[in-house]
Amino acid sequence: MANDATPRRKRSGGRAANARRIRAHAIEQLPFHVPRNPDAPTEPLAPEGVAAIHDTAMRVLEEIGIAFLNAEALEIFREAGCHVTGELVRMDRHFVLEMLSRAPAQFTLTPRNPDREITIGGQHMVFVNVSSPPNYWDMETGKTPGTRAQCRNLLKLCQYFNCIHVVGGYPVEPVDVHASVRHLDVLFDKLTLTDKVAHAYSLGKERVEDVMEMVRIAGGLTEAEFAARPHMYTNINSTSPLKHDQPMIDGALRCIRRGQALIVTPFTLAGAMAPVTLAGAVAQSVAEALAAIALAQYVRPGCPVALGTFTSNVDMKSGAPAFGTPEYMRATQMTGQMARFYGLPMRASGVCAANVPDGQAMWETSNSLWSAVQSGANMVYHAAGWLEGGLIASPEKFIMDCEMLQQIARYFSPDLTATTPDDLAFDAMAEVGTSGHFFGIQHTQDRYETAFYQPFLSDWRNFEAWERDGATWTVARAHRIYKEILTEFTPPPMDPAIREELSDFVARRKAEGGAPTDF
């Protein structure tokens, strides 16, 4: 009877188990946790090199100055005793260093689900989805302008993947939603489809204040509770060379005044809006960032800030920006040294110039991600889904990048490099000797389920097994997983009253006209 039943049970059991597995989880992944990077950073600069870049950045701030196209900032700098001439602000290094001394070495960000709280700083390394591409590419659609439906799908990936810790910006710009109300719709989607740390674009008063209000509502917080600690953040870019514009600084001031966090990320392409030499480009980037951070620390001493870097180079033949290059890697590592010199948390990025999720996309992204690791970066923007220098968001690329992010998280695990007697396994080697194998011994049996990282996207079968199963290349496997995740996805729980309050807020603000679109 057992003999009769076994084959049938096996067959149907196998199929049923597969079906159940697909229904339960499209993929196996590591639990949500913020990885800690135990490696000593790669430091291409000698201490004198760090000192030279610091001195150059200080001279830029003292002698050349930074333009602030923001009247309030100019007034504050004047009050602080800086030299303000028109829109140009020059500040001496003592002021800058005093302001930097107020900045915390690390801080937390607490979203509506407190289990998703993250720390920015120290050995912590958090990953953020791609933000802001105006276009979307997948294997079925090709390149198309972004839509709200695509944006929602990418938000589901952000929530689904435990290796994504922060839901930054719009994972794709939904250009089918009018710019005046886009932030309201996307933030409603983001705060209902995800429960991770959110972000506000500093693109005018209404956008940043609306987002803060929605994050407050989603967390069920009073204004006092909201302002008491950072629940979200904004990221501002300078307008290189040496300029901060009106809306970015306005949004930064609004965020820090309500207790939220600020990341300052100059976008300095060496050879275009920064010197063609990397030390110069990094010095300029540091100067631009520190000017805004000094402003923030003057306005709100001790406010949570991070130093961002986005220094890459252009293709000198065409002027096209390049990403994940050797130059990009070194600039990121050098900026990491500067961030540690100033005692600031650091943000980097996971980027590429490739137009589709192919080999080039992976080596460029891998270069940028490993340079983030090597630089001791605490936050990695665009870590999943970025293509075409940030002009395309792609779900397949998102899935492929998450495989790399999981591998990086696993790479950090102290288990891999432990040297306890159990790890050294002398007794196991003595047991096996010179002519056995380790598959069957107790030392292996006790550990085999967790000893090694299990990828969800890599195909490790031999060529023939892979071919029989359809000879599916990585990008097509990623596409299939994307679809399975959308089928499987369930939003995180939210109190219906809070959801209604959010919904009402969006309706009211839409009725009021949303945000001006003349930025």
Added chain:
Amino acid sequence: MANDATPRRKRSGGRAANARRIRAHAIEQLPFHVPRNPDAPTEPLAPEGVAAIHDTAMRVLEEIGIAFLNAEALEIFREAGCHVTGELVRMDRHFVLEMLSRAPAQFTLTPRNPDREITIGGQHMVFVNVSSPPNYWDMETGKTPGTRAQCRNLLKLCQYFNCIHVVGGYPVEPVDVHASVRHLDVLFDKLTLTDKVAHAYSLGKERVEDVMEMVRIAGGLTEAEFAARPHMYTNINSTSPLKHDQPMIDGALRCIRRGQALIVTPFTLAGAMAPVTLAGAVAQSVAEALAAIALAQYVRPGCPVALGTFTSNVDMKSGAPAFGTPEYMRATQMTGQMARFYGLPMRASGVCAANVPDGQAMWETSNSLWSAVQSGANMVYHAAGWLEGGLIASPEKFIMDCEMLQQIARYFSPDLTATTPDDLAFDAMAEVGTSGHFFGIQHTQDRYETAFYQPFLSDWRNFEAWERDGATWTVARAHRIYKEILTEFTPPPMDPAIREELSDFVARRKAEGGAPTDF
């Protein structure tokens, strides 16, 4: 008239220039040079961890022992005072460390073209092509058994790419050539199509002696000149766990006795032929390697040797080997620490489990290559062309890997992280100020041609330009370049008399029956 002429001249000039460029060089590449890795290695082990792995390796050699299936080696160990019981050799740590103290920290390998001389050790990092896959894959053929024609094509790539420094093994096994004479035909091809450092498989007396003889002839050397310094090398693998077989040890002894170099590379898959824990797998690998290196240093004090690593893990579900995993990276870095502890040059690899040159292939290969960099490896085997865990050689993958290798070489350039006043570019920033750009200024004009790495395979154009030009994914671009290189290829010069002598040697050895095939 200028107006009339300009467009036509521009058009035809553009086409003609393109045609000329293609005829002259399929790609632009960096000149032949051995890169020097300036980075401090990544060291996941604390000094106590290094000491613990060392102590475990020594206990393995002292208490468990290593089997040597080679009568001559057993006799030598007995003479040296080691404990020999049957095929099992136990040696104490004092003997091992005394033998290791004889090994040089670095050595040179001088091929027939002395301009291609390389150094193994120190900061030097040389790249070797994929060796030994029995199969070939390209976009046209799919997977097929290797042929001599394919092997010749891959040898041409080895010679063509300046980032390949050593022509290791058979870049694909030409299974259409009988195994008894395969080494003769491939070495003839290798020594006539390339002028870089060559390698002999230690698979029986005839193969290794024939190859040494052919390298001697190709270099136009007397036996005394050949034996006076290393011109080539062999790589041997242990038969893990804890065993060295007859032909490998035989070949190693033959090479070092004629003054050539030896690399010992255990292939220890954690969980299969080594402990499931990485510290144990690395300790076993080190013990296996040091046993053979001790033998070599006893026989020929000061002979050039390197410590190889090939510690990865298996997929515990299927038993399939995995490559380029987080575990692989850490094992490589840990082995790098051990190599430095023993003062030995180190060999690592560029590997993946992927079956085709897609995204997975690139992240796995990138992981393994960057771990080689981080471990301070001096020689990277399989650095171009490897697929399916070493069962496939692919020209497209070769081209894609060379793009990564060039980027690594460029990454090492001290120019990127220099901080002279010219690099810091304060004056350039002062000149541009807050509202210019850097394209046109003298500081940029003086440097733009060499400031940034120029890839030969990456496509940095925007999506629309890339799409208009055929929307070609990386692998197809690599295929096209492969074909262009074959068209363009010219073999390095060789004295006709030497070529004839080589040819005569091959004919004579074939007439004698080549090598036995009962290995």
